[in-house]
Amino acid sequence: MIKKLSDRYEQLFEEIKEIEATHGKQNSQLFGTIDVLDNDKALTWKVKSKNLLVATCGLESQHYQEFVKAEKVNGYQTQWDSFKRMKSVFIAAMDDYKNGYLTSIKNLIQADVFDSELEQAQELLSSGYKPAAAVIAGVVLETALRDLCNQNSLPTGKLDKMNSDLAKAGIYNKLQQKRITALADIRNSAAHGKPEEFSDNDVTMMIRDTEQFLITHLS
Incomplete structure (x- = not known):
């Protein structure tokens, strides 16, 4: 997962160069020659970058807050002025992330463990071991919820209770809570030897959704 997020920074950094290549000058009756x-392309990059900053830095981080400020166009400024500011904040966040200043060592180790276990689940599913894959993905999800509870000073316990407490605390919304409940049902069916209650596609989505949950809430 850490590598995937690092790769995402690299991808979006390359997109900066593509956007800069579209920079030019245009005559305006009101302001004379302006940068365009x-x-x-810039909007698409901005949305993807904000999503990555939330995943790696958090909504309350200085990086994200500065990015939000940078995207605003004030007075006689142009979108080009805004883009240059967003680029500077993005590069600062990328540098801090790659050098380990945004995530604790514990979280880095945990993320690598989670990533490895989800890859194992995918391999098991590909080899026809659907129940085992679902159980492993379920363990990753439950461990992630426990870590999230610890981070937010909430009691740990059974998956359903932790899921409910995290939603009540506003860590994530009701829609995410329902999705986790659905994933837990797949895990429970697998653990109780009822493979007929879920499909290979259910497990594929379970692995995918668990990975996305980790990226969003524990990176």
Whole structure:
């Protein structure tokens, strides 16, 4: 997972160069010559970058807050001015992330363990071991919920209780709570020897959704 997020930073950094290549000058009756760029490309990059900053830095981080400030166009400024500011914040976040300043050593180790276990679950599923894959993915999910409870000073216990407490605390919304409940049902069916109650596709989505949950809430 750490590598995937690092790779994502690299991908979006490369997109910066593509957007900069669209930079040009345009005459304006009101302001004379102004800087322009491909606004659609810039908007797409901005949305993807904000999502990555939330995943790696958090909504309350200085990096994310500065990025939000940078995206605003004030007065006589142009989208190009805004893009240059967002680029600077993005590069700062990428540098801090790659050098380990955004995540604790414990979280880094845990993320690597989770990533390895989800890959194992995917391999088991590919080899026809559907129940085992679901059980492993379920263990990763439950461990992630326990870690999230610890981070937010909430009591740990059974998966359903932790899921409910985290939603009540506003750590994630009701929709995410329902999705986790559905994933837990798949895990429970697998653990109780009822493979007929879920499909290979259910387990594929379980692994995918668990990975996305980890990226969003524990990175």
